[in-house]
Amino acid sequence: EPEVTQTPSHQVTQMGQEVILRCVPISNHLYFYWYRQILGQKVEFLVSFYNNEISEKSEIFDDQFSVERPDGSNFTLKIRSTKLEDSAMYFCASSSQKTNTEAFFGQGTRLTVV
Amino acid sequence: EDKVVQSPLSLVVHEGDTVTLNCSYEVTNFRSLLWYKQEKKAPTFLFMLTSSGIEKKSGRLSSILDKKELFSILNITATQTGDSAIYLCAVGNSGYALNFGKGTSLLVTP
Secondary structure (H helix, E strand, C coil): CCCCEEECCEEEECCCCCEEEEEECCCCCCEEEEEEECCCCCCEEEEEEECCEEEEECCCCCCCEEEECCCCCCEEEEECCCCHHHCEEEEEEEECCCCCCCCEECCCEEEEEC | CCEEEEECCEEEEECCCCEEEEEEEECCCCCEEEEEEECCCCEEEEEEECCCCCCEEECCEEEEEECCCCEEEEEECCCCHHHCEEEEEEEECCCCCEEECCCEEEEEEC
16 A cells, blocks of 8 residues: 655754655655654644645744755655754645545654754 | 644543444535544544544554534543543545544543
């Protein structure tokens, strides 16, 4: 069964460092997303990406964040200068349609900022 | 502001019990409601509901949506220890984002 894969599974970084989280969405999907889940809190939407551009972003997705689809398969989330409060589980998801269809989630990258 | 509220927040039942999980929502331009199961990491998809009154069923799990009263329920019959997880309700509107509730943590004891 096709799945969304994310690497690394766990990343520890020092405050102020840049991190890149990587995702390979399901191959025939066109819509890509990043969500995050701070420990003990709900899953929160960060950004969606379609047709090589951001289609929607939340208030969380400020200038420190960026996304890219550098080739036909990878989808990345970059955090430019990490803060302690960026520590969370980051989920990549993809879907075949914009609405009325399920989004499939990857296993997540646990980011710990120290 | 859009809201998705799940209840109860946590639940402990014995194997074989039937449970009902609730999700109420206030969302502008509602399009769909989705249920996910989150065991260790990734939310895994269970159901998507778009139409009122039509039950979706998969084995011991079923779900129904009431668009007039703005809620959905997820039923699990004959629960097993493997059903222990956090169950997430998420609502999609005319945009791209899914708005998640805080989840219901279900523990099924032997």
